[in-house]
Amino acid sequence: MDYLTDSVEKLYKQLVPSAIGSMLTATVASLIDTIVLSYYLGPVMLSSVSICMPIYMILNALALLIVSGGATLCATYIGKGDAMESNRYFTVSAFSVVFVGLLLTIAGNLFSEEMITILGANETVWQSTLDYAKVLMKFMIPLMLYCLMLFFVRFDSDPGLALFATGVCAVTNLVLDVLFVGPLNMGAAGAALATCLAYTIATAVGFTHFLKKKNTLRLQKGSFTFFRLKRILAAGLPLSFSQFGMAFTTSVFNGQIMRIAGELYVTVYAIITQLSMCALAFYEGIPQAAQPILAANFGAGNMDRVKKTMRTGVILELVVTGVCLVAYCLGAKIISGFFSITEGPLLTISMDGIRIFALSLPFTGLNMFGMYYLQARERVIPSAVISLLNGTVLMILCLLGLTVCFGAGGIWWTWFCAQALTMIYTVWAVERENRKENTNLF
8 A cells, every 4th residue: 555646545445444343343342242241141240341341441542552653653754755764663662562561461460359449340240340350461462462463564554464353353252252151151251261362363363464575564673762652652642542531431430320320320331331432443443544644644745635535534434423323323222132131121221321322423423533633643732632521521520510410311411412512622623733734624
């Protein structure tokens, strides 16, 4: 792929399936865990996965902090025609990912009980949550390397392999989940082990790219400098903030919902979290596909291609929004049934929550694309603000305010209010950037 000369439509066709597929893998893995656990062990077991969800989010946040920043800078230097400097940023990213994964493994295994206590596990789900977390914390390095593989293999003109690896991950996870939780009766620990093994196998599949002749990624001696690491972290900060914010917000939601509404509402919140992640897989996958095109053309100063990339991406986001709105609103009962919720008050709560949440989706997609656009331009502060507003600050403020005013019924309106308010800032930030550069994207 040539980000500077290939048609934008062709590049999107090559990159979008891989980008969305990679985002969906994490979502599908977690979704499969929750469905299998609820089928074999009952809907209340969803609380264990929901409580452990911030662990995945923090892991993903740290991986994205390094990998998305490194990949953006690699693409920028490709646009400038400097392949050696591009590989230096790949080298720094690769070593940083392994080092952070090692630290997480050590800390997670030493402090598993303290960790799930902070995340909100109560006596009812304590043991199952601990079993899940202990297995998960043993696989931090493979999970971090999975993220590295997806970004750099896709950027290095091999999106088909990245997509195939995500497919391997999803299928492997499904087979092992059913085997470990069903016949082998391994409970929550089995679900976690199935997910982690699936990620590890998929990473190995993706890394076969480095054995191919088409591979241009090379480890460069003497690449690690504080300056390069600082640039990587700065470029990756906005997207990472989004994941850190989701982790913190999920913990706050679990605690607040448990206090004011009980375990039934936490179960429904776990379902909506899964649906939110499914939608975000598309909303983040499209701008992730656009990211190397934007970064390379910013580096080359080709603003016409930047404009076309933005317009095409926004159209794709709007199409996805329409599909998700229809699916979630009309399929709320069917979706609830997937999680073994088929009757009674819990079904009513679930259907109401899913349909109200769906109303936030039009704002979510545009906020995500605005954030990625600013990140590709290395505009750290405004893109980080968007990330913090929609993922943490406004989510928590809206949750607290709405539950005080409307009780448990206000929980499900949190997403709509937070995303709509964030959209005001997103539009202002993008327009301000365009005025500075005297450009008009649309």
